[in-house]
Amino acid sequence: MRKFLLFGRTGVGKSSFVNTTFGDYIAETSEFEACTKFVEHYAYDTPLGNVSLIDTPGLAEDDEACDEAYLSLVKAKVDLDEIYATIYVSRLNETRFRPDEKRTLRLLTNRLGASIWDRSILVLTFAASVPEEQREEATSRRILHIEEFLQTLTLENRLVPQFRKFHEYWLVDNIVSNWAEDGVSALSLLTA
Ligand SMILES: Nc1nc2c(ncn2[C@@H]2O[C@H](COP(=O)(O)OP(=O)(O)OP(=O)(O)O)[C@@H](O)[C@H]2O)c(=O)[nH]1
Ligand SMILES: [Mg+2]
Incomplete structure (x- = not known):
C-alpha cells in the first residue's frame, strides 16, 4: 500500500484533499478555525489500488x-520509513x-529530517481561485519560492540529503470541480 503523508499550514486544504481524493467526506474540514488536531490514517482500497493518506494537524x-x-505527535504516530511520498500542501x-x-x-x-523531502509532491490548492491567465505565473512563482527556500536551508545547514526539487507538482481545487479542461483526479495521480 502506498502511504502519503500530508503536511502544510492550517487551512490550506489538507483534509479537503483527503475528501476529494476519496470522493467522500471522511476528514473533517473547517472554514474558520484550525480543524485537524490528530494524526489520522485514511486507507482506501480503490479501483486504482490501495492508497493511504495520513492527515496531520495544520502548522x-x-x-x-x-x-x-504537532510534529512530536506525527513522529509518534507515523513510521517515516514506510512513507511512499510526502505531500506538502500550499495555497496557490x-x-x-x-x-x-x-x-x-x-x-x-x-x-523530521531533510529526507522527508526525498520523494515529495507539492500540491497547490485553491487553483480555481486564481484567474486562468495568471495561473501559470502564480504556479512558477510559488514553486520557486518554496524550492529556493528549501535548497538554501539544507545547503546552509549542511543537511543531508540536500534538497533539489519536488518530485511532482499538482494543481488542485478541492471544492470547485471542472476548473481546468485537462483536470485529472488526485487519486489517479496518487496511483500512477
Ligand atoms: N475554494 C477552495 N476552498 C478550499 C480548497 N481546499 C480547502 N478549501 C476550504 O478551505 C477551508 C479549510 O480546509 P481544510 O481542508 O479544513 O484545511 P486543513 O489544511 O485541513 O486545515 P487544518 O486541519 O486546520 O490544518 C475549508 O473551508 C475548505 O472548504 C480549495 O482547493 N478551494
Ligand atoms: Mg485538516
Missing part, C-alpha cells in the same frame, strides 16, 4: 511550541511567501 496555527507538539492563491510558511518548512525539515 503555523499558533506559536512554534504548538507546531513542535496566496501572493506572498509569508514568514509562517518559511517557519513551517524550516520546522518540518529540522524536526
